Amino acid sequence: MTYQELNTPSYIVLEGKLRKNLEILSDVMKRSGAKILLAQKAFSMFRVYPLIGSYLSGTTSSGIYEARLASEEMPGRENHVFEPAYKDEEMEDICKICDHVYFNSLSQLEHHRKTWERSVSEGRVSIGLRVNPEFSTQEGHEIYDPCSPVSRLGIRLKDMPGELPEGVEGLHIHTLCEQGFEPLKETFEVFEKNFGKYFGALKWINLGGGHHITKEGYDREGLIGLIKYIRSAYNVEVYLEPGEAVALDAGLLISEVMDIVDTPDMPTLILDASAACHMPDVLEMPYTPPLLEACDNGVKVRLSSRTCLAGDTIGEYDLPKLPDIGDRLTFGDMAIYSMVKNNTFNGMPLPDIVLLKEDGEYALVKRFGYEDFKERLS
Numbered sequence: 001m002t003y004q005e006l007n008t009p010s011y012i013v014l015e016g017k018l019r020k021n022l023e024i025l026s027d028v029m030k031r032s033g034a035k036i037l038l039a040q041k042a043f044s045m046f047r048v049y050p051l052i053g054s055y056l057s058g059t060t061s062s063g064i065y066e067a068r069l070a071s072e073e074m075p076g077r078e079n080h081v082f083e084p085a086y087k088d089e090e091m092e093d094i095c096k097i098c099d100h101v102y103f104n105s106l107s108q109l110e111h112h113r114k115t116w117e118r119s120v121s122e123g124r125v126s127i128g129l130r131v132n133p134e135f136s137t138q139e140g141h142e143i144y145d146p147c148s149p150v151s152r153l154g155i156r157l158k159d160m161p162g163e164l165p166e167g168v169e170g171l172h173i174h175t176l177c178e179q180g181f182e183p184l185k186e187t188f189e190v191f192e193k194n195f196g197k198y199f200g201a202l203k204w205i206n207l208g209g210g211h212h213i214t215k216e217g218y219d220r221e222g223l224i225g226l227i228k229y230i231r232s233a234y235n236v237e238v239y240l241e242p243g244e245a246v247a248l249d250a251g252l253l254i255s256e257v258m259d260i261v262d263t264p265d266m267p268t269l270i271l272d273a274s275a276a277c278h279m280p281d282v283l284e285m286p287y288t289p290p291l292l293e294a295c296d297n298g299v300k301v302r303l304s305s306r307t308c309l310a311g312d313t314i315g316e317y318d319l320p321k322l323p324d325i326g327d328r329l330t331f332g333d334m335a336i337y338s339m340v341k342n343n344t345f346n347g348m349p350l351p352d353i354v355l356l357k358e359d360g361e362y363a364l365v366k367r368f369g370y371e372d373f374k375e376r377l378s
């Protein structure tokens with residue numbers, strides 16, 4: 001398949017860039033002794049799980065479906081799961097397919113004790129607790145801050161028992177979002193000061209996700225030093241579970257200009273891609289995604305979509321010239337938190353999923369149709 005033959009909209013995942021990210025993460029693993037897991041919530045395109053599994057230690061899941069996906073598509077690698085609450089029937093299955101199960105509260109830990117204790121006694125599962133270090137390092141988007149004052153994520157120090165509950169072997173924190181090493185270092189210092197009394201009884205510590213390890217300028221030497229310190233001071237395995245860093249900048253979303261509406265301040269281009277349906281983080285976070293065709297001081301345009309949502313606007317950009325109807329525009333960094341979050345609001349077609357392989361070939365991984373829309377509604 002050639003680029004011209006691709007449908008729009010299409011997500012194009014870049015195998016070469018994915019491998020570059022994985023090489024960086026693998027180097028961090030080798031030099032620090034940490035284990036790194038793919039957080040599937042960010043990127044679950046399982047066609048590339050064999051590639052990811054050949055570099056990383058495994059995956060972490062947000063619930064039973066992601067855990068099943070990992071067990072089917074990345075067999076033989078570690079399979080961790082954290083969810084704020086599990087249903088009884090899910091816990092049975094989770095204990096069969098996962099090797100590390102994390103609880104968000106003491107009540108969930110005890111509620112499911114009988115089930116997980118059976119798997120622990122067979123040596124198949126290790127149990128962890130998510131704790132909340134109550135140390136916020138982000139400003140501006142509380143929606144992504146698990147340490148916000150009203151957070152429900154992780155047990156606060158005041159709610160922890162004097163000693164770790166029987167059977168618990170690991171502690172988990174996840175507090176960062178698209179951040180460098182400094183906030184992690186500061187967070188770990190607080191975590192160690194307040195929760196360090198439990199560390200001697202642990203087999204592992206998981207430092208969560210949100211580490212922008214594959215971004216240029218990330219202080220990887222600092223990270224490697226911290227991990228080595230934790231491993232030697234407390235004799236524990238250290239896990240990291242990034243999502244973004246695995247597939248950062250490893251995807252595009254191509255779209256086509258369908259119409260140009262003359263709105264008062266600048267022309268608004270109607271695309272066949274939608275923020276609301278195909279890149280929901282643009283509205284949720286909010287942020288303006290990179291556009292490959294954009295330039296400085298060009299023609300100002302607003303990029304929007306063909307849904308009914310008045311605010312379904314992707315952003316305002318400068319382009320070298322006003323595009324023609326039928327021209328293509330390309331959004332960058334569209335592998336992460338895109339496919340996993342898309343939806344068919346307004347009956348909007350889902351983008352094709354395409355893999356740009358390292359040999360330059362475009363491989364169609366999945367094309368969606370009307371049946372995919374209909375099936376979810378009946």
Ligand SMILES: Cc1ncc(COP(=O)(O)O)c(C=O)c1O
Pocket residue numbers: 039041042082174176177178208209210211241242243244245
């Ligand atoms: C518990 C947990 N782990 C890992 C991640 C992955 O974070 P990121 O994709 O920012 O690295 C998230 C993201 O929300 C998370 O909630």
